[in-house]
Amino acid sequence: MPKSHKKHDIFRAALKLFSRYGYKKTTVEDVAAELGMTKSNLYFYVASKRDLYEQSIRHALKQWRDSVAAAIAEKNDVVEKFKVMALTSFQYLADDEELRSILIMDPAIFTLTPAEDRFYEINQGAMLLIKDILVQGINEGRFYDIDVDHTTQFLFSVYIMFLIKTYIKSEGVSAFRMYEEGTALVLRGLCRSHS
Amino acid sequence: MPKSHKKHDIFRAALKLFSRYGYKKTTVEDVAAELGMTKSNLYFYVASKRDLYEQSIRHALKQWRDSVAAAIAEKNDVVEKFKVMALTSFQYLADDEELRSILIMDPAIFTLTPAEDRFYEINQGAMLLIKDILVQGINEGRFYDIDVDHTTQFLFSVYIMFLIKTYIKSEGVSAFRMYEEGTALVLRGLCRSHS
DNA sequence: ATTTGAATTATTGATTCATTTGTTCAAATA
DNA sequence: TATTTGAACAAATGAATCAATAATTCAAAT
Numbered sequence: 001m002p003k004s005h006k007k008h009d010i011f012r013a014a015l016k017l018f019s020r021y022g023y024k025k026t027t028v029e030d031v032a033a034e035l036g037m038t039k040s041n042l043y044f045y046v047a048s049k050r051d052l053y054e055q056s057i058r059h060a061l062k063q064w065r066d067s068v069a070a071a072i073a074e075k076n077d078v079v080e081k082f083k084v085m086a087l088t089s090f091q092y093l094a095d096d097e098e099l100r101s102i103l104i105m106d107p108a109i110f111t112l113t114p115a116e117d118r119f120y121e122i123n124q125g126a127m128l129l130i131k132d133i134l135v136q137g138i139n140e141g142r143f144y145d146i147d148v149d150h151t152t153q154f155l156f157s158v159y160i161m162f163l164i165k166t167y168i169k170s171e172g173v174s175a176f177r178m179y180e181e182g183t184a185l186v187l188r189g190l191c192r193s194h195s
Numbered sequence: 196m197p198k199s200h201k202k203h204d205i206f207r208a209a210l211k212l213f214s215r216y217g218y219k220k221t222t223v224e225d226v227a228a229e230l231g232m233t234k235s236n237l238y239f240y241v242a243s244k245r246d247l248y249e250q251s252i253r254h255a256l257k258q259w260r261d262s263v264a265a266a267i268a269e270k271n272d273v274v275e276k277f278k279v280m281a282l283t284s285f286q287y288l289a290d291d292e293e294l295r296s297i298l299i300m301d302p303a304i305f306t307l308t309p310a311e312d313r314f315y316e317i318n319q320g321a322m323l324l325i326k327d328i329l330v331q332g333i334n335e336g337r338f339y340d341i342d343v344d345h346t347t348q349f350l351f352s353v354y355i356m357f358l359i360k361t362y363i364k365s366e367g368v369s370a371f372r373m374y375e376e377g378t379a380l381v382l383r384g385l386c387r388s389h390s
Numbered sequence: 391a392t393t394t395g396a397a398t399t400a401t402t403g404a405t406t407c408a409t410t411t412g413t414t415c416a417a418a419t420a
Numbered sequence: 421t422a423t424t425t426g427a428a429c430a431a432a433t434g435a436a437t438c439a440a441t442a443a444t445t446c447a448a449a450t
Contacts, residue, residue: 003422024433027411040414041424049412112356113364144383150376157373161307161356169308178352181345188339189384198391219402222442235445236393244443 010035010045011059014052019101023053054118057109060099061122064092069129078137079191085129086183089159090176093167100167107168110160127156134190143190158182205230205240206254209247214296218248249313252304255294256317259287264324273332274386280324281378284354285371288362295362302363305355322351329385338385353377 013034017026028049032039046052071088075081093100103109111117131152137143162182166175208229212221223244227234241247266283270276288295298304306312326347332338357377361370 028413029411038425039412040426043413044423111364112360113366115364115366146380147372147376150373151380153369154373154377154380157356157360158353158377161352165307165352169306169310171308171310174348177342178345178349181342182349182353185341185346185349185381185384187384189380189382223444224442233394234443235395238444239392 007045011056014056015060015098018053019098022105058119061119065122065126067092072129078133078140078142081133082187085133090179104168110164112157112160127152130155142192144192202240206251209251210255210293213248214293217300253314256314260317260321262287267324273328273335273337276328277382280328285374299363305359307352307355322347325350337387339387
């Protein structure tokens, strides 16, 4: 079995247990047992319990981002791209119960501030998805000639805020309606002409 | 001295000490001493240490809201009102160092979720300021015919988010530029015609 | 109506200790 | 060589205790 696939199994097993019992209550031995190996062998793949935890989350976050990127790639029209991005990136969490559960137990994973973001590179990748759409919209003359970087940061912050509101604190339906209304408002603020 | 003015003094003194030492490190006796009274007498005005703390914050938050309301009342044009609201409500904290300091020590004062908001009524008042502007804009035909309640919630959430980013985590200048860019974007999304 | 001193009750912080859990590593195995 | 193991060691944790500090009450005084 290739090592990368083995790591995939490890991270998925770890995520499963961490999401059920939380970081503290989950022992390295629990994870090893779930994988049918000894705990000392787990240390062949990760540096520490903390490392196992962070890498497991990293792994899940990357899958999320790639899934959104794939959905965007299917569209050509900028406005469609924007809408798909807003929707799928938001909906994704509804399906991954384990990741959602971890996020609730460890809300610091979603931070409003880049400086204390443990998953900075991954989120940078997510912001790039937004930025590319803004750039395309501006180049095609469909979006106003805005400050791309600051608007990207603005939109990403709003997005993170809604994830927190919807999934971490669970405002559910109400937050989703706000998200719809907000997305529409923002899209009007971006587009030169409205249909 | 009227009782309400006495309470004002008490809350201001308490805020001063709480902002300097934090909730735990500040004793009821410290506050009493600052006011030149005994701690048992302080209990004539408040129910508990917690009550003293919460009321002090409540007091400060009300002043803030009233200050913003006054600034808005000076303008007639909706767009001007919106701009003034966005600016003064954001700038206010820059001047009240004590409140800012408390907010940093107790970030839960600003929550993204109404359900766990200890200062719900006060924030409802703040949201009313936004709502009134939206209603005026729609009635005058200058804003799109949006869902007022959800848009109000959306804008208030975005506003709180920026307060957190700017004053609690201190992203300072960068966050302020985002706020400007965001405000402009939102205003374009609201307005029917752009100049 | 407001203030006080003294007494009571509730919290907190420091300390200890037994137990669990995280981590390392030399030797074994495939 | 890459992976796995068991045994040993080190670090973290939770429970229990206790003294000190701080919160709260209240009858009496102003």
